[in-house]
Amino acid sequence: MTESIVSVLRALIFIVIALALCGLIFSVAGYSAPDMFRAIIDGAFLRTGALQQALRWGLPLFITAAGVVISFRAGYFNIGAQGQFYIGAICAAFAADWLNGLPAFIVIPACFLAGMTGGALWAMWPGILRLRSGADEVITTLMGNFLAVIVLIYVTSGPLKDPSGSGQQASSRPLDAAYRISTSYGVSPTIIAIAILVGVLLWLLVNRTAFGVLSGLAGRNATMVTWQGARLWNIGLASFIISGALAGLAGTVELMGPNGRLASGFLPAHGFTAILIALVANLSIVGTAIVALFFGGLASAALYLPVIAGLPSSAIDITNAAIALFITAKSNIVDRFLRNWRKRGWTT
Template sequence: MSGRLVPVLQTGAFIVLALVLCSLIFLSVGLSATGTLSAIIDGAFFRPNALNHILRWGLPLLITAVGVIISFRAGYFNIGAQGQFYLGAICAAFAAEWLRGSPALVAVPICLLAGMAGGALWALWPALLRVKAGADEVITTMMGNFIAAQFLVHVTSGPLKDPAGSGQQASSRPIDAAWRISESTGSSPIIIAIAALVVVFGWWLVNRTSFGILSGLAGRNPVMVTWQGAKVQRIAISAFLLSGALAGLAGSVELMGPNGRLASGFLPDHGFTAILIALVAGMSVIAATLVALFFGALTSSGLWLPIMTGLPSAAIDIIHASIALFITAKAGALRGLLSWFRR
């Protein structure tokens, strides 16, 4: 059996096991397992305009997940994608305020670049703490998520507060309609093009450049890479910056596209779902494209379930958590069975 096919089968088996576990959970609380899973599938793939909704939720996740893959492959567990996503959106919102009245051809690229810069800067300080002081990047980046969430509350209820807001949720003023790169309910050719460029760039970077090769080696054996003369600290900082920049780009895409404004606490699970996508995809940029669309479909279904079936959207969170459980635990018995089948 092809060595490349085994990880695909293994991941598929983990997802099936996760769905089995979810079925048992649904049964334990009095829900129909088959009815619930059927409703989730219908909401994900067969609802009206399903593809548009899948792209709306899946493409921003894909952009962030590619950045996560870059840092994870280098051996640095950047868990701060959520905070970098928020800082990207915040910087893009400030840029949008400063550029009000400018033409869209000027304002939109600057806002997107501002988002990338914000995400990269929010990833820089954990990178420096890691390479200069040996601080655990899991702890620092996770703490960065909480700081960024509070900073988001501050700017949406302070410097960027919409004076015409209802007061029910702190938010900024809406983005100029001419600057919006998609409608609120879906995706657009511009967002698809941005995501495609990110995928091509990510694949090229990790597979066809010296940085990608060295970072992959450093992630497995940093001592050996150091003996070969590579600058491990430079690899680390570059991986963090690229990861943060892509998360920030996803934040600015959300702001300029579907959301249309900055709001406190928006998409609180975005970064963590992107990390799960990277893990499920086995750190493959191409596989992450399919996995991100799958998780985009699940997210879309979560919004559909309470309206059409009365099922709680928490059913989707249970599926996410179950997949994470099996992917991270790696289900040793199943892995052994697949190894036997391969032999």
Template sequence: MRDENSRLLLILSPIVAIASALLVGAILISLAGANPVKAYTVLFSESLANYYGFANTLTKTAPLLLAGLGVQVALKAAQFNIGGEGQIYMGGLGSTLVGLSLQGWPAWIHVPLALLGGFLFGAVWGGIPGYLKAVRGVNEVITTLLLNYIAINLVAYLVNEPLQEPNAPSAYSRLIFESAWLPIILPKTQAHAGIWVGIIAAGIVWVVLARSPLGYQIEAVGLNPIAARYAGMSVKRTIIIVMALAGGLAGLAGSSEVMGLKHRLFEQFSPGYGYDAIAIAFLSRGNIAGIVATSLFFGAIRSGANAMQRGAGVPVTVVYAIQGLTVLFIAISFAIERGFKKGLGVRG
């Protein structure tokens, strides 16, 4: 009975958090002098039911999904990867460098190599705090957060100096070769194969975490590192591996933006996907299918924000308020869940 109640709470808490955020958002919309029903109808119909709007939703979902997976992989080992934003920038940089090289190579080789470049650059950026945590005991929250600023400013320097397009009016690199572009999956839109990269990555992550010895080791370290060490597992190595994997997945989010959407590296090219990924991972409660669904939800409200402003007269900032409220309510749900489990005498 206790297990059933815990599972029910696990399913209901993110749903209640999202519903509560939308309810408070409706109040904000009303205060702005607009009709909440009309606003939400425009928001979701334009982002999910409209062909071009849905394409835009897929475009925004791809980096959110990949970065969200990066946060979740780290959480499985009880590591808090707050560095998704920086890892996205490094992944974008890695794919750009490969995309600006290998001229004349066929797309079926160039695209995978550019994706690999993004993954490796992100993995290195995630592995640094993993190493510092495992070997030096430095808190990964601090190091991943600080590395965000280093990555963002490093990319800003590169697109303003050595990588900048000659005579460019603003800070961006040269176009990567077309052989490194991700293909368009919906004609006459910007929807690209980055969403398939995200879905494939989600499947691989699920298999690794749920069906492999490495996944068992990651979970054991996350649940009880002392017991894992006594069982012969290398806790330090696991932490480094899991943080590198987390960084690599977030790096692919940057690859998706560069190779699929922008085709060049821009200063400030991520609108905060790495930070949204934290909320996505926590809302999904460790469920990979939940990460896919939550990423689609966040992608939809980002995609429909401008349509809601045009069609219902609601400022775009309300959408960002809804995202923030979602995070707030999921945090409240965690506190309620802990109290509920404590009352039932359930550990964890």
């Protein structure tokens, strides 16, 4: 228990340091740092409808990030969430296109199935390459991201192109309203239910199954579980498939919910933010849910800043990047501070 409290504290300290750095950058750039932070906090959490907006951005991020947790915990650095997210959305869009006209209770599940399968397959080939021949999954999944972007451009300007589109951004025809699971506003009971279902199932998978314990061990020491009789092929491939399927699910949610159509290059940072969330949450499912809502708030502030406050939305990118930098650097200084802090027993 103390272990997890310390890890949450550590994350918080990093975020504070990161924000201090952001403040410095804002000041140097000629903005008032306090104003900027006020605007960000306001945009993210305080203004009316902020919670809904945080949910709108945070829930799909949570779904993808939960998948990232599964592969990272097992020791496979699947950084291809973005590509798997795109391929999932593309497969769902094809399914919707082919089944267009059929009743919603057939089309919607079919789209989800297609999206999750697409994402899973897009994570599976790097998984097979890794487990069969040791090809570094960081390289292959990263390549997969670029390929997925190109496929998305092709699909939106070719097979699924909306002929009446503006031409500014290639996109598919809008989905029939009957097939949407939320309005463009972005939150609906369906999406919330999906996210809760994902959260509960994954929490059980990680914390209450043999797979959860064994994949955690495999992630820290694959040799040891091999000597215990584990087949990395099973645990590893399952991890790739689950993480890809969840990214694909998030892509489907974005397509059939807020977006309503497949647009070339939509949400280009989704997968990477999800990885960041998983890391900040220290690969815990509960942590991922909380951090995802926090980053969801920041994402909604990115839209709010230029419109309402007249400030550049890249302030959010800077904040994200600074947090990422500090979290992943895992500074020894903060660790040492926390260790002393724990030893001196200031905990009450």
